[in-house]
Amino acid sequence: MPRLLALEWDAREARLAVGRTGGKGVIVDLAMSIDLGPAEEAPGETVGERLAAVLTEKGVGNCETLVAVPRGKTELRVLQTPPAPDDELPEMVRFQALQQFSSLREDWPLDFVRLDSGDEEQTSILAAALSPQVVQEIQESCAVCQSPARKLVLRPFATASLFKRRGDDGRCRLLVELLSEEVDLTVLVDGQVVFLRSVRLSADDLSMALVGEIRRTIAAAQNQLGEHRIEAVSLVGNEGEYAELCEGLAERLDLDVQLFDPFAGTDVSSDLRKDMPSHPGRYAALLGMLHDEATGIAHRIDFLNPRRKPAPPDPRRRYALLGAVAAALLMMLIGTIWWGLRSYDKKIEALEAQSKGLEKTVAAAEEVRSQVEEIDGFATGDITWLDELYDLSNEFLPTEQAIVDQATLSSRTGGGGQIALKGHVTDHNLAEDLEKSLREVWPEVNGAPPQPDDREKVYPWRIEMGIVVPSPEVEELNNDE
Template identity: 40%
Template sequence: QAFAIELPHNSENTPADLGLRFAEVLEKAGAQRAETLVALGRSNIELRSFNVPPVPDDELPDLVRLQAPRHFTTIDDDWALDFFTLDEEAGDSRTVLAAAVASETIEQIRRTCDAAQCQLNSLVLRSCAAAALVKRAEPSSAGVRLLIDPLAEDVDLTVLSGDTVVFTRTTRLTAEVGSDMRADALLGEIRRTILAARNQLQGRQVERVVLCGAGDDHTAIELRIAEQLGLPVERFDPFSVCTLARPLRRALPPHPGRFAPLLGLLLSEASGTRHAIDFLNPRRRPAPPDQRRLYGLAVGAAVSIAAVAGYLVWSNSADIDDRLKALQTKSARLEKQLNSARESQQDLAGLQQWQSGDINWVAELARTSKEFPPTSQAIVTHLLGSAQRDGGGQMRLDGYAADASTVISMERSLRDATHDVYGSGSQEDEKRTKYRWTFSERVEIQPVDHTATPPAAEPKP
């Protein structure tokens, strides 16, 4: 089934009111208590592209979250954030497109889903979901294209370079669908989008326009794009990518272009493809491998080798005495191997302890970001980390704070059993309006004691 739910424009409606409206319609359609995927419009989120140092993909999530407050103006620790990379290979730096949404917005959506008795599974960026559907229709398309997805009152304009979303914006159109006034307004927004996307395209130009929808509603804007912008326009019917049941194929809903984000969401979910932006399931650093499984495999392999060797000795010995002597010889040899394995295990433990003494700067930066006051109270303008020759390290932080009590609270939060904090004194700068107090802090990171060795395993009788 594919249908739209008309919602009241009353601003006094609460999330629970909207959820009850959804529940009523879904019950009539026999789709109550369904798993729910929500596509969020561009106007509800903050979107920024910025460069980060060339680190491996596993370290990107922590690094992007650490640098995000420097590029977003209103983000705080409670906001959900996800991102994807705009470049394929790492060079001097990597470019990411990061999106953030306020926790209050997510909570409103959760309350709506709870009232509708639906389970919220994913919360994605609407324009990226529509782009995912277009990429399925043209999996190997190259060049730069502008995807236009006209909705009821909004229109999503998304620039794709190959298969990658490089720029997206949403604008509101109040004129009647299919009217010349609406076409003129949309043409102006298309011009603004092409101009705004130039920085991300690095000299390349939009080569064609993909217009979501079918029928005569978009004829006026299609003609204007071709005549005034000189760009070829391709109509894209979102339902053409799907295999439809006969009842739906015979009675498609009106304005099929508005279903592009929904169909992109469903197909990505059904195929197990990760959504480009998913605020409920953001990219994270992979969990470390389970060393216990590796040790278990090693022990199992050693036991298997010993069993096979014992069986071969027994099967090839005709005389009982010779068989006993052979087994005794094999036992002595295995005992030497066992002693050698114990020594290797001790060497491995020592190496692991030596490695644990190194400074994990990504972890230190993550800790500093966690313990640091929110951006509304303090900012860092300069950060320098250095390792000490005899172990441990030092981190220098310079910046501004809202007041002296914030500096004191920051020093207290950063100090623990392995971190000593020394401030060179804070001073009020009367010329500044928001962050009036300067600070300079030195964080001494104590070396990890790795001199103790683990006890050797007792030999089995």
């Protein structure tokens, strides 16, 4: 396997780590930072040139390149979807995200993770999207280094992966990662990311400013935590870097505050051990990506390799299998006829025995056919939600006239389902137009009178509608009539 190169940068500093696979996962040979100077002196197009110069100087050749993307460059939101199999979630999540994200477009890469909400009727999803322009800028910088990016990983998830790898004690905790320009605050439950934010801090009285942001994060995350409470804080860095800050946070927060050294437990080369970076806490995400890549663990949020609907099975394989079965049956039939003609002069008792054997085969086939009919009956009553979402998108008013705030899809016992819509329109008369449009697909649409909403300027009328989705059997019967 080629060497691994992990990168991240902001306006002031670029950081890189180079590793190779070893017995325990990865051995880190190089970890260093590159000062990019003040933001006005370090335009984005020069980052690739500076990285390329350093990599050439250090003798780093062709590598599998991983890039950590900061929270601030992404759009991230918690979505709610109906319970669905994993292969249907990607399209459902993108549909919901297009309605609720402020800037998302069809060409934006989007990845997501499930959140354990404990709600059987809804699935909580943490979805993140990245602008294609940001992806292009990163790839252009990597191209200058002759190391195109293979993975674009959301930085807090890479840090959380490294922390979990070191041995999570199961407590609900807050990871605090201080970087050159900002601080990442990530809430973990059982080692999984449930809430994250990134803020810039003033260099004056860092401890006091950090205490305030930690308290704001704890308050903001409570809606996602449910019955959990943040019990501990892990400050990413070693004693030489943040020992005094760690003690100050513990006194002011009245929480268990611990240091998390990202290099502890990581194998490093002898050369690197002699020249460790001055701010080791800033390399947690890079080390997390290296470990996951070296051990074959999929990155939780990867914008170049997001979760997608599986490709449909190749029909040629199915046709080949059916052809082989048909040929085998034909050969069996020919053999049976030939054997019957050859044994025509045998005794009647032998023919009766053979007939009984065939009766057992027919009985078994009848049983299988009965089971197949039951399965077909069940499948016929099931709703294909992706088709309903497609119809809803086609029949809905243009975005200049109406928006959807919330769409809840649920199945009903005995077949069929319902869709509950909440949204806003620019004019109260549009509510009736929307109901007429939706009845083109679903005969039973119930809408409450539109209500004025002073909080909305562009869409000042609030609407609520309920759509009854018939089961496929009922819908087919209505079409026949």
